[in-house]
Amino acid sequence: MSGNDISGNVVDVRDGTAVHIYGPATVGSFHNNFYSNLDASKDMFDVWPQVMAGGGKGDLAEWKAAGYDNGSVQLDPAFANPAAHDFSLASNSPVYGMGFDHIPTHDIGLLG
Numbered sequence: 001m002s003g004n005d006i007s008g009n010v011v012d013v014r015d016g017t018a019v020h021i022y023g024p025a026t027v028g029s030f031h032n033n034f035y036s037n038l039d040a041s042k043d044m045f046d047v048w049p050q051v052m053a054g055g056g057k058g059d060l061a062e063w064k065a066a067g068y069d070n071g072s073v074q075l076d077p078a079f080a081n082p083a084a085h086d087f088s089l090a091s092n093s094p095v096y097g098m099g100f101d102h103i104p105t106h107d108i109g110l111l112g
Helices: 058-064 094-098
Strands: 004-007 008-010 021-024 030-031 032-035 046-047 080-081 086-089
Touching: 046 058
Parallel strands: 004 030, 008 032, 021 046
Antiparallel strands: 080 086
16 A cells, blocks of 8 residues: 555544554655644554654654644544534534535435
């Protein structure tokens, strides 16, 4: 797996890891993503080969310093109701003003 373009995603990290990769350093280009709920006290990026200065695990700043996720930011994307597992975006979500396109969820899935 290589040459992928991983961009324009809203990544919520309430549980687990933001990025978890065990593969070639050429797995793809990460850029312009929106990260929500990153815990600054934890290494949320787990990558092999060890591309970050501290080794295989680090935070968003270390991940960016290794050359990944340029243009990516940490923000509150304004989910409609995450407590009820509704991760649709509110109409005033800041990601819309930063290049994220509205997803027509009513056109996705089984129709008919």
